[in-house]
Amino acid sequence: MNATVEIRSLKATTRARIIAGKVFVYLVMACMVVVCLFPIVWIILSSFKTNAEVFKGAFFPGQVNLDAYKYALNMAPIMRFFVNSVFISVTAMLINVTAVSMGAYAFSRGVFKGKETLFTIIMAAMVLPSTAVIQPVYMQLRTLGMLDTKAGLILVYCCFGMPVGLMLLRTFFSSIPLETEESAAIDGASFVMTFVRISVPMAKPGIATVMVLRFLEYWNEFTYALVLTTSVNNRTMPLSLAYFVSSFSFNYPAMFAAITLSVLPALVIFALFSRQVVNSMVAGAVKG
């Protein structure tokens, strides 16, 4: 490479400075890695300890001990919370992405009066802080008789992040050449058929981005779950952690086990699809 040749021709002091710079760079990187990974690694390791080991403050468990997991799974219906979370976030995500795709397609292909005005108004909703409207949303669900139901939570969740998704997918649909769709229409395909068979498959990367963003948001959501549900039957995973503090106050490893179980799925998904997740987050960052 060019650069290495250049470096060799530089003076010794400059070379020392470059090395110092490199050391600095790696030091900064290492510090942040430790700060980010340490808490979670510590929790996972601690979930294999005994209560006595936790109190002693040992970093590594003496031996791998699965009692905490057995205890945690007996104490609280963690599997049910887990299934609730999966059901609620996946359903809400599917409804959201379907509605948003349809809307974005209409905004991209439709020609009607007031289209841009309507789009601008919907986009303005992006800046509405979600916690500010929690009381009216609560009352609306109460009127519908959907407080403390999974359906109610799904109904609220599926609306979250709608403006961002609409904007992302509108751009995607608009980048599909019109000719492809027109030729399908000439072949006799209806509007809906063209949308399902031609446009949606071509906008797949955009749709995947929206799905990843929404799934992570719904999976981790806490505030609305706290306000809109009360019973154990409808409790989601993040919310259940709020109740662990009191119920596990005598068995800390069990609490660590519960945290590990709640955190692991998201981490595994992230480890497997980190590139996709990172790209989605970059694409979704269009606030303001």
Add this chain to the structure above:
Amino acid sequence: MHKEKLKWCLVFLVPVVVMFCFLYAVPLVKVIYTSFFDYKLTVKGMQFSGFKNYVELFTQDSVFRVALKNTIVWILLHTFLHVALGVFLALVLNRKPRGWQFVRTVYMSPNIIAASAMALIWRIIYNPDWGIVNGFLKAIGLGSLAQNWLFGVNTAFGAVTVIWFIYAGYTTTLVLARLLSIPSDLQEAAFIDGCTPIQVDFRILLPIAKDTITTTMIMAASYMLTMFPLIYMTTGGGPGNKTYNLSLFLYQKAMIENNYGYANAVGVVVIIMGMVCMNLIKWMMGERGDRQT
């Protein structure tokens, strides 16, 4: 054919318009409207009260004042210190040291974990008896400094604030993505002209990435404005009301005290603060509202 298409377009718009009304438009109107009423769960009906809720908020409610002050301080810390840290890390990773992609993934990971889980983890880290912070202090012979971080009157605010620093990876990821999209011949040309790497960072890369930095600042501000789980699950606003923020205060008024009109006045304050923050940041970063979307 054309009419058919128009008809279907309008049908396709129905779901998003319904969603928009359900979670955004109608609640927004209701929040603003009811904030001018005496509106409680315990009292039947609503009584128009003009600006009474607002006057009470700003002149009599000392908890609100603490919450407002804390929210503003946290927003400022987040939009400046935090974004600066994130941008700094992005510039470091942009030098593409060995393993930078792995490190980027690691920085991002705290943002993937549920905030409530993170809050619980930090509660454990700060545990006065066997938490890792006090354990570390004792190990290096500073045991006298060990204390109940989250519930001490003097340390609670700082302890909560520190938690948020692990979220800097989000800014790093966004800014790094922008930096990587800058064509490298630009930097090479600058190097040939005798620029040092740091000059390239500050004179060339950062000005180009300015719009992304603006976006991350706005996101950081709105994140702090709506921050709830991390406070609710660590200190719960305590000790006393030292770590209250507006979201927690609103939750307290609306869901615990069922004082709806009053809570919605707080909601209006939050909405206005959001708009002010966004426009201030845009104005400060030299964007004059000409960039829609």
